[in-house]
Amino acid sequence: MNRIKSTHLTVIFLILGFLSACHTEKVVHSSAFINYQITSKYDSLSDTSLQNSIAPYRDSLKKTMKRVVAVSARELTARRPESPLSNLISDLTVEEAQAYCDKKQNKIKVNIGLVNMGGLRAPILAGPITVEEIYEVMPFENALVLVQINGERLHQLLDIIASRGGEGVSGVSFKITGSHATDIRVNEQPISTEQKYWIATSDYIALGGDGMAPLKNAEQTINTKILIRDLILSHFEILNSHGEKVDAKKDGRISYGK
Numbered sequence: 001m002n003r004i005k006s007t008h009l010t011v012i013f014l015i016l017g018f019l020s021a022c023h024t025e026k027v028v029h030s031s032a033f034i035n036y037q038i039t040s041k042y043d044s045l046s047d048t049s050l051q052n053s054i055a056p057y058r059d060s061l062k063k064t065m066k067r068v069v070a071v072s073a074r075e076l077t078a079r080r081p082e083s084p085l086s087n088l089i090s091d092l093t094v095e096e097a098q099a100y101c102d103k104k105q106n107k108i109k110v111n112i113g114l115v116n117m118g119g120l121r122a123p124i125l126a127g128p129i130t131v132e133e134i135y136e137v138m139p140f141e142n143a144l145v146l147v148q149i150n151g152e153r154l155h156q157l158l159d160i161i162a163s164r165g166g167e168g169v170s171g172v173s174f175k176i177t178g179s180h181a182t183d184i185r186v187n188e189q190p191i192s193t194e195q196k197y198w199i200a201t202s203d204y205i206a207l208g209g210d211g212m213a214p215l216k217n218a219e220q221t222i223n224t225k226i227l228i229r230d231l232i233l234s235h236f237e238i239l240n241s242h243g244e245k246v247d248a249k250k251d252g253r254i255s256y257g258k
Contacts, residue, residue: 065132070236072129073247078120081166081176081254085124088248089232090115090170096231097146097200100224110146111186113170114201116210120168129236129246138229142202147218151193157214158184166254175257182257202228
């Protein structure tokens, strides 16, 4: 009798063990979602409390962005192969980079400035220039960087620039012949493949951005960590304090060869 009870208990435990081991998990085979479009109807009743909270910050920002920092003598636009705006910003880049180096007393001679046309997002209109307009011209948070490359790499870089019809350059002149840069002169001297040149540009371009591969793995790199937009702003303010207008023109630094 005891043996029968023991057998029954063993069977019951086996069944319970089997059932517990074979429980099924819930599996989601499909899901659904509802797409709510955020339209003006959700903003028909503004949150007065929230509006009052942000008003001081909004008004302060608006005042800052509308502040006039300089006056432009004419409309300055960016287009290939060269243009007043691209010449202005590339020249400014060299000037500010040289000032940085002189302050650091590192005895660096900045030879070339380079800005890409794609980085200049809006023209500067004739008349008063506001902080907001400078942000529109250069909305990116790009810092000023100096890179050193040899003449061979510089020639490769200028070939790339020539193949796309030009970019903003300073301190260098050349002709676009086919898809190559010819008659290259740096600081009014013929390019030398053996010489090393310092280029002032943005951190984006210095890393090879926008197809500027020859700048990658430069022999030396100095990141100033100063935003180019801030340099433009301070440069314009200095001009204005001296009673000078912002101005630039084309000078033939990039032209088409035969």
